[in-house]
Amino acid sequence: MTDTTTIQDQAAGEKNLPLLRTKDVTVTYDLTHEALHKTSLDFEGGQVTALIGPSGCGKSTFLRCLNLMNREIPRCSVGGQILYHGRDINTPKENLFELRKSIGMVFQQPTPFRKSIRENILFAPKKHGRVRTKAEEDELVETSLRQAALWDEVKDKLRQSAHALSGGQQQRLCIARTLAMKPDVVLFDEPCSALDPISTFAIEETIRDIAASGICEIIVTHNMEQATRVSDRTAFFYVGDMIETGTTQQIFSDPHDQRLVDYLTGRFG
């Protein structure tokens, strides 16, 4: 972990700030279509935040801003501030590649590479020069897979193709692969929507375990039960606006905004 925490170290002194904070983040596609209006949220380490809301409400758009994945979309611009360890990353000068090492992302569809399970884990750390010896590699593979609760299932077939795994296992491999980068923030974009209930349960447990290790997690989900099961805080998005945020318990038991009430009671989806 020594040489891997460059960004984290830079702001280590500013303990009172939240790990990740957005201030008036606005996302515009094609110069005119505003997909997200001034959204301000704080995210703490060790905490799971669920982003909920109907399709097209801007929650995934917001999530993709946080590790600057929106930069990969042509003609998409982001306004406002995204403070990571107190430093604004929403600037053209920000080193995306350095940033994404500490803010990991897990996608909707499992996306294992066409490589062995072991290589899937080691691929990025090797590219970034973080593992050098075989022992370091072995250790990283084991700890990452253990963190994602996949080790026991795959420890005897690490050299087999990741594509031979089941969908749920593939998704956990993607989580392990992200954790191998030693991030302090992990973004989940509907990580269970392509999975069966048992795999979903396993992933939810993993998400809780990761939070317990102090990592900040933000999860976009369409599944209300999932939000109540995994998250500490919840933010509700509606047509490009962040409407209401609070502890998950408060949002689900005592919602204030009428639109949130309607959404939770299933009047629109």
Added chain:
Amino acid sequence: MANRSLDAHVARIDRQDKIATGILTVIVGLVILLVVSIIAYIIVRGAGRALTPGFLTNPYNDEVLPGILYQLWDSFYLLLVTLVISVPISLGAAIFLVEYAPDNWVTSAAKTAIETLSSLPSIVVGMFGSLFFVVTLGWGISIIAGACALTMFNIPILVRTIQQALEDVPRSQRDAALAMGLTRWETTLNVLLPAAMPAIVTGIVLSAGRVFGEAAALIFTAGSAPARLNFASVNFLSPTNPFNIFRPACSLAVYIWRLTSEPTAGSTEIVWGTATILLACVLLFNILARLLGKFLSRRLTAE
């Protein structure tokens, strides 16, 4: 009443379905018949000569049994040189167009240019090659000039297939790699290319089949006079050295054209024999393309 009209409706749809299936079956049957009869005709006329021992290993000027050793060698050598030039260029162009090209008029002009190049008549490509590579650059009638002409002919096909192969890699693979802090180039090299490799290799081998049978683009560039080769030669500048890229060469297809336009005694048999060998080679390329593609994709997914 309603029931009867429904029955009539079902009967009508059923009839239409049967007629359509019948017509389509006949059309496909005709296509297959056409291919089979062409192949059968060529094989019937040429197999005797093609299978005669010595036809593949004798030079064209053998007194007893003229063979096609030099032409066969030249065909493969031309193909090799062509692929060595065209694969890297096409790979680069396709990667640029898929991964890097900004969405503007320059890119769309480049795409249109590549498509236009693919529909240029090969004789025109040959004429251009003859004027530019042979005369202007002063390479003379040579393998390198022929290979460059074939490259122009091959690039559009290759760019197309490689582009398609890269585009078929799911967007999520690209995102996943970028989200791990890899650069675009690292992503392309380590994630996209391996994922697209089976399709790329298949495309290259299929294009090789087309290049192998090309004649018109070669007549004015690589020449049509059968070369005299000396396989023992070690002087790479000698016109008889098989590896010399600045010597003229005559491919199988060009040889067929030449013997047909200037027939000599006994040349008909040679033409049909050569055609059979050419056909066999092209079929071989197609089979090879399938096998390689399957093998690679199994290797990349299962191992």
